[in-house]
Amino acid sequence: MKFIDLEAQQKRIKTLIDQRIQSVLSHGQYINGPEVGELEGCLASYVGAKHAVACASGTDALLMALMAYDVGPGDAVFTTPFTFVATAEVISLLGATPVFVDIDPHTFNLDPAKLERAIEAIRANDPSIYPLPRTDSLFPHHSLPSAKGVIGVDLFGLPADYDRINDVARSHGLFVIEDAAQSFGGEYNGRKCCSLADIACTSFFPAKPLGCYGDGGMCLTDNDHLADVLRSIRVHGMGTDKYNNVRIGINGRMDTLQAAILLAKYQIFPEEVELRQRAANRYAALFREKAGGSSNFTLQYVPSGAGSAWAQYSILCRDGEHRNAIQESLGRGGIPTAIYYPKPLHLQEAFAHLGYRDGDFPVSESHAKRIFSVPMHPYLHGEDQERTVDIICHACGC
Numbered sequence: 001m002k003f004i005d006l007e008a009q010q011k012r013i014k015t016l017i018d019q020r021i022q023s024v025l026s027h028g029q030y031i032n033g034p035e036v037g038e039l040e041g042c043l044a045s046y047v048g049a050k051h052a053v054a055c056a057s058g059t060d061a062l063l064m065a066l067m068a069y070d071v072g073p074g075d076a077v078f079t080t081p082f083t084f085v086a087t088a089e090v091i092s093l094l095g096a097t098p099v100f101v102d103i104d105p106h107t108f109n110l111d112p113a114k115l116e117r118a119i120e121a122i123r124a125n126d127p128s129i130y131p132l133p134r135t136d137s138l139f140p141h142h143s144l145p146s147a148k149g150v151i152g153v154d155l156f157g158l159p160a161d162y163d164r165i166n167d168v169a170r171s172h173g174l175f176v177i178e179d180a181a182q183s184f185g186g187e188y189n190g191r192k193c194c195s196l197a198d199i200a201c202t203s204f205f206p207a208k209p210l211g212c213y214g215d216g217g218m219c220l221t222d223n224d225h226l227a228d229v230l231r232s233i234r235v236h237g238m239g240t241d242k243y244n245n246v247r248i249g250i251n252g253r254m255d256t257l258q259a260a261i262l263l264a265k266y267q268i269f270p271e272e273v274e275l276r277q278r279a280a281n282r283y284a285a286l287f288r289e290k291a292g293g294s295s296n297f298t299l300q301y302v303p304s305g306a307g308s309a310w311a312q313y314s315i316l317c318r319d320g321e322h323r324n325a326i327q328e329s330l331g332r333g334g335i336p337t338a339i340y341y342p343k344p345l346h347l348q349e350a351f352a353h354l355g356y357r358d359g360d361f362p363v364s365e366s367h368a369k370r371i372f373s374v375p376m377h378p379y380l381h382g383e384d385q386e387r388t389v390d391i392i393c394h395a396c397g398c
């Protein structure tokens, strides 16, 4: 049994992938080939965004988005500590300060009410309102960085609450970036993920809902000016051509071969989103049937109006010991599991300079100890899901 089954997917579209790759080998435009523009057009129209800017990875997409807003030293960017490191890493890479905001316990996403408090705390330089970075060396004379933007993360494919996040951000004059690395294919109140904030950033890492055969990413936005700036940043801050440099940029281009592979996979992507939803529904029904009413574990809450891309199917256990016991039972049964994420970012050594402490973000800390993910992909068999749920319920004694 596989955690993510890329082979089953490849079997379905092997001919198409081979044709697409052959076509790139024939035209030989390995950088900026026609497939890149074709992919940008397809995916922009799929999510309902005006512009798509393909790039080399999800991390580059986030970096380029922050660079488009001129984020740098002295700027605070608010985000969740319960995410993949890249979300906050790019903030630090630009010399800005990640300011963490705890998650909602049910959706596992950035809590808009806590975001409001964190912004007020920064504004008032008052950590009694909300936990702030504690570093005199970073902020000499106690001058805290000023609030500049927010990165919401659509964890496991479930969109964050952008109606409220955008409202809070707008009332304080902050930009909002949607880290949609896990949520391509998800939905929120009738709109698609990747269209829910000023700029959305997604990833085509192989294990994401839409993955290529290497690294890839994309920025999506409705803003004409930001799209121009993103295209410039992607190629070393180019102006009218690449030997006319108008700003500091990066080498953030997507390989033509990866765009070609994504175009082949896109042919079956909408169907795969439905298959993931069907697998998620089946898990939920099995848990209801076999463990209805048990308080030994809970599932990620999907608010009405939201649709997850189901990058991961995660289960929150009663406590850490319980989680270990369940994972061991599943492992003995040949069912792979993973933990996203075992340590929240504010407690990672990489962010030690921010001076955060255990206890600052209790929901993220508790979830990191109790969560784990079970196999999820479009080609999951019902019998395997049933066996997974049986083993979990048996290990829980429910």
Ligand SMILES: *Cc1c(COP(=O)(O)O)cnc(C)c1O
Residues within 6 Å of the ligand: 057, 058, 059, 060, 083, 084, 086, 087, 153, 179, 181, 182, 203, 204, 205, 215, 216, 217
């Ligand atoms: C995967 C991921 C990224 C980074 O994407 P890469 O393509 O691996 O660089 C960023 N944020 C989140 C939430 C992710 O899951």
